[in-house]
Amino acid sequence: MSLLLAFLIACSNGPSAPAATPSPAPAAAAHADAGVKPGSHEDWCAEHAVPESQCTLCNPSLAAAFKATDDWCEEHGLPESHCKKCNPELKIERPAKLQ
Numbered sequence: 155m156s157l158l159l160a161f162l163i164a165c166s167n168g169p170s171a172p173a174a175t176p177s178p179a180p181a182a183a184a185h186a187d188a189g190v191k192p193g194s195h196e197d198w199c200a201e202h203a204v205p206e207s208q209c210t211l212c213n214p215s216l217a218a219a220f221k222a223t224d225d226w227c228e229e230h231g232l233p234e235s236h237c238k239k240c241n242p243e244l245k246i247e248r249p250a251k252l253q
């Protein structure tokens with residue numbers, strides 16, 4: 155018997171995997187709840203790293219307001235003020251959490 159085969163057999167006789175895997179913790183909220191105060195710490199889209207109240211990716215209906223103020227990157231489909239592809243230095247800071 156080869157050593158490799160012996161090893162595989164030994165392994166297959168080992169303790170079986172735990173039956174109950176711990177359920178994953180609820181994922182941190184990626185998106186703000188409806189009704190949060192715009193500009194607050196809670197008003198944040200973690201997925202797109204912009205304030206949720208300004209996230210045109212989550213709320214495409216917001217795009218019109220940006221287009222109306224000429225703040226729109228047609229190429230990337232984002233407000234120009236959110237477009238990191240056009241503005242690599244851009245950093246949108248999440249508002250600090252108020253105690």
Ligand SMILES: [Zn+2]
Nearest residue numbers: 199202209212
């Ligand atoms: Zn978003």
Ligand SMILES: [Zn+2]
Nearest residue numbers: 227230237240
């Ligand atoms: Zn762009």
